[in-house]
Amino acid sequence: MQLFGLSEGKRVVGEIDKAIADALAREAARNQAAQTTRDAEVAKRDAMTARHSAAVARFAKAIASAAGLPPRDQELVHTAGLLHDVGKFTFPDHTLTGTTLTEEDWALIRSHPQRGADIVKRVHGYAEVAEIVLCHHERVDGRGYPRRISGDDIPVLARILSVADCFDVMTARDSYRSPISIDEAIAELRRVSGTQLDGHFVEIFVGVVTGSGVDFHHADDEDLETELRRQAPRGSVARTARH
Ligand SMILES: [Fe+2]
Numbered sequence: 001m002q003l004f005g006l007s008e009g010k011r012v013v014g015e016i017d018k019a020i021a022d023a024l025a026r027e028a029a030r031n032q033a034a035q036t037t038r039d040a041e042v043a044k045r046d047a048m049t050a051r052h053s054a055a056v057a058r059f060a061k062a063i064a065s066a067a068g069l070p071p072r073d074q075e076l077v078h079t080a081g082l083l084h085d086v087g088k089f090t091f092p093d094h095t096l097t098g099t100t101l102t103e104e105d106w107a108l109i110r111s112h113p114q115r116g117a118d119i120v121k122r123v124h125g126y127a128e129v130a131e132i133v134l135c136h137h138e139r140v141d142g143r144g145y146p147r148r149i150s151g152d153d154i155p156v157l158a159r160i161l162s163v164a165d166c167f168d169v170m171t172a173r174d175s176y177r178s179p180i181s182i183d184e185a186i187a188e189l190r191r192v193s194g195t196q197l198d199g200h201f202v203e204i205f206v207g208v209v210t211g212s213g214v215d216f217h218h219a220d221d222e223d224l225e226t227e228l229r230r231q232a233p234r235g236s237v238a239r240t241a242r243h
Pocket residue numbers: 084085112136137
């Protein structure tokens with residue numbers, strides 16, 4: 001399966017493709033359903049995930065920048081945004097395209113941060129990105145998954161990514177539910193501020209959205225390529241202190 005098509009991250013893309021292929025092969029061995037493909041639905045799902053990932057990368061980087069985090073952290077969270085849902089590519093196709101999901105399907109869906117982190121950490125130099133991917137569904141009140149960690153125990157860049165992720169899911173035209181307006185999405189972010197999301201980053205994001213400076217429109221197919229072009233090569237990003 002080809003996930004990302006641009007050349008900047010060719011080595012990374014190759015390694016991630018291989019990791020996904022391995023994971024798919026394991027899944028196929030366990031579950032015959034993994035071999036079932038419904039091409040149109042799957043293509044739609046893949047395009048949706050690619051656009052969503054690009055938007056989350058862009059929003060998360062904007063939050064990190066507005067929060068005054070160093071450029072390296074801004075690049076890290078951007079990369080993690082591009083890859084945060086990569087674990088979903090290891091699912092049997094029906095899991096993300098079907099309308100009726102079993103408890104088993106939901107358990108599988110909840111495994112995507114761990115599966116994504118397992119894939120990403122196989123890429124040399126991506127351990128920190130993998131940690132952010134792992135934690136992007138944790139909640140500050142400790143009721144998230146997979147580890148149910150809370151507050152400051154959740155890596156700061158994962159808390160940023162969660163805000164960006166929630167906003168895009170609510171406002172995107174191509175999600176499985178009807179999009180809501182930016183004002184409604186801001187109200188919802190504030191409603192879950194302090195329980196699901198880190199209130200500090202919610203307010204920073206609201207400031208960025210309402211002040212603009214970042215394009216918060218959903219620009220469809222070219223989003224992913226644009227965001228890949230914006231990526232700094234990993235080696236160019238100096239190490240900084242951990243959060
Ligand atoms: Fe996710």
